[in-house]
Amino acid sequence: xxxxxxxxxxxxxxxxxxxxxxxxxxxxxxxxxxxxxxxxxxxxxxxxxxxxxxxxxxxxxxxxxxxxxxxxxxxxxxxxxxxxxxxxxxxxxxxxxxxxxxxxxxxxxxxxxxxxxxxxxxxxxxxxxxxxxxxxxxxxxxxxxxxxxxxxxxxxxxxxxxxxxxxxxxxxxxxxxxxxxxxxxxxxxxxxxxxxxxxxxxxxxxxxxxxxxxxxxxxxxxxxxxxxxxxxxxxxxxxxxxxxxxxxxxxxxx
Amino acid sequence: xxxxxxxxxxxxxxxxxxxxxxxxxxxxxxxxxxxxxxxxxxxxxxxxxxxxxxxxxxxxxxxxxxxxxxxxxxxxxxxxxxxxxxxxxxxxxxxxxxxxxxxxxxxxxxxxxxxxxxxxxxxxxxxxxxxxxxxxxxxxxxxxxxxxxxxxxxxxxxxxxxxxxxxxxxxxxxxxxxxxxxxxxxxxxxxxxxxxxxxxxxxxxxxxxxxxxxxxxxxxxxxxxxxxxxxxxxxxxxxxxxxxxxx
Numbered sequence: 237x238x239x240x241x242x243x244x245x246x247x248x249x250x251x252x253x254x255x256x257x258x259x260x261x262x263x264x265x266x267x268x269x270x271x272x273x274x275x276x277x278x279x280x281x282x283x284x285x286x287x288x289x290x291x292x293x294x295x296x297x298x299x300x301x302x303x304x305x306x307x308x309x310x311x312x313x314x315x316x317x318x319x320x321x322x323x324x325x326x327x328x329x330x331x332x333x334x335x336x337x338x339x340x341x342x343x344x345x346x347x348x349x350x351x352x353x354x355x356x357x358x359x360x361x362x363x364x365x366x367x368x369x370x371x372x373x374x375x376x377x378x379x380x381x382x383x384x385x386x387x388x389x390x391x392x393x394x395x396x397x398x399x400x401x402x403x404x405x406x407x408x409x410x411x412x413x414x415x416x417x418x419x420x421x422x423x424x425x426x427x428x429x430x431x432x433x434x435x436x437x438x439x440x441x442x443x444x445x446x447x448x449x450x451x452x453x454x455x456x457x458x459x460x461x462x463x464x465x466x467x468x469x470x471x472x473x474x475x476x477x478x479x480x481x482x483x484x485x486x487x488x489x490x
Numbered sequence: 491x492x493x494x495x496x497x498x499x500x501x502x503x504x505x506x507x508x509x510x511x512x513x514x515x516x517x518x519x520x521x522x523x524x525x526x527x528x529x530x531x532x533x534x535x536x537x538x539x540x541x542x543x544x545x546x547x548x549x550x551x552x553x554x555x556x557x558x559x560x561x562x563x564x565x566x567x568x569x570x571x572x573x574x575x576x577x578x579x580x581x582x583x584x585x586x587x588x589x590x591x592x593x594x595x596x597x598x599x600x601x602x603x604x605x606x607x608x609x610x611x612x613x614x615x616x617x618x619x620x621x622x623x624x625x626x627x628x629x630x631x632x633x634x635x636x637x638x639x640x641x642x643x644x645x646x647x648x649x650x651x652x653x654x655x656x657x658x659x660x661x662x663x664x665x666x667x668x669x670x671x672x673x674x675x676x677x678x679x680x681x682x683x684x685x686x687x688x689x690x691x692x693x694x695x696x697x698x699x700x701x702x703x704x705x706x707x708x709x710x711x712x713x714x715x716x717x718x719x720x721x722x723x724x725x726x727x728x729x730x731x732x733x734x735x736x737x
Contacts, residue, residue: 353572354575357516358515358516379550381520381549383572387571389550399547402547402549
């Protein structure tokens with residue numbers, strides 16, 4: 237009787253990214269990986285398309301996009317859909333700022349994102365995290381997942397890589413972190429997700445927004461900590477052998 | 491003569507009444523599970539957990555699925571949260587216009603229930619449903635009212651109602667143990683009994699609930715809280731003892 241039973245309970249599919257937003261006392265830290273992979277296509281097209289979901293089209297994308305001076309959005313899902321939604325919202329907010337005579341609030345930006353996501357829910361594949369700072373409510377994070385729900389949260393995770401972070405964030409996130417603690421958490425989380433999610437990788441970009449302004453940071457792969465089963469990066473095997481670190485294996489005979 | 495069997499192609503050129511909603515692109519994404527409502531001595535009590543599931547993931551754990559509507563009603567929703575948020579926007583407008591009459595009258599639960607029924611049924615007829623099951627309860631001029639509207643536009647009112655899994659697990663308990671004129675304490679205990687069963691047996695439920703009350707005086711949504719669960723049955727200790735591999 238209730239259609240909740242008819243639906244495929246495991247329906248929603250993941251999106252090739254890891255995005256994170258964490259608020260702290262005084263602002264927010266937004267973070268994301270930088271991998272854009274090719275989208276799987278259900279047309280039987282005879283052409284030399286790269287295999288679905290397996291080619292890294294861009295290994296250094298910037299998924300944290302500016303909406304206004306004080307509000308940014310982390311994009312996951314279809315690159316095209318999220319670009320066009322954020323373009324529209326940037327345009328609306330620009331006009332809103334002129335009319336208002338002062339910077340837009342984070343809530344308004346998030347609700348515009350929600351409006352577009354909700355009204356076009358059957359066509360869009362966009363999971364967005366809106367983060368920013370305004371003088372009324374300080375740092376705020378709003379989650380706008382598939383479907384166009386809007387939820388204000390102290391921190392938010394999204395994208396396919398986020399599956400690996402639910403447990404981690406449950407344990408590691410604490411109330412009342414400082415700016416540096418918050419950024420360290422974002423970088424650690426993104427790094428862990430990238431270690432396990434094939435659709436996430438590259439560099440970690442963070443954007444810190446507070447009353448003083450906006451700071452962009454860049455953490456390339458060689459600055460991340462090593463996780464389980466990962467090895468220190470080398471220039472060549474020759475260096476490993478010459479440093480005499482690992483025991484040189486004996487040649488096998490028969 | 492051509493026969494199009496490729497349903498993807500069909501979805502691009504055939505009317506809505508041939509394709510399932512999923513084929514047209516309508517999926518629920520962030521969903522809430524059961525809502526339960528009962529009448530008691532002073533008014534209506536409603537309960538729901540604060541979970542927002544994303545498929546099988548329990549993704550959001552602080553979603554308020556019950557809201558106060560106007561002066562006399564409470565609305566609880568299960569199903570797609572974004573559609574519930576949109577319904578709240580419609581109701582905001584409805585209540586605003588009602589207040590603007592400034593005539594001392596205000597929309598009661600029966601009227602809100604009817605309005606929601608019209609909205610849900612009309613959307614269903616256009617094959618563009620709001621993916622929710624709604625529980626609408628309230629008190630006006632001493633009259634208690636408790637009703638349900640589903641995503642198909644079906645509606646009914648009763649002394650005790652539930653949505654989703656609650657229909658199967660809570661309603662039988664309520665049919666057996668609900669009685670007229672229960673005190674607040676008795677009613678809360680009864681709801682908690684149902685909530686616990688749902689917690690044990692509904693995969694999408696979480697251990698964080700809210701209870702909401704509406705009486706002639708007004709509405710209260712109590713802060714979220716968790717219930718203690720019981721796992722002390724001796725049968726739970728070593729169920730595979732005499733039948734290795736059993737579950």
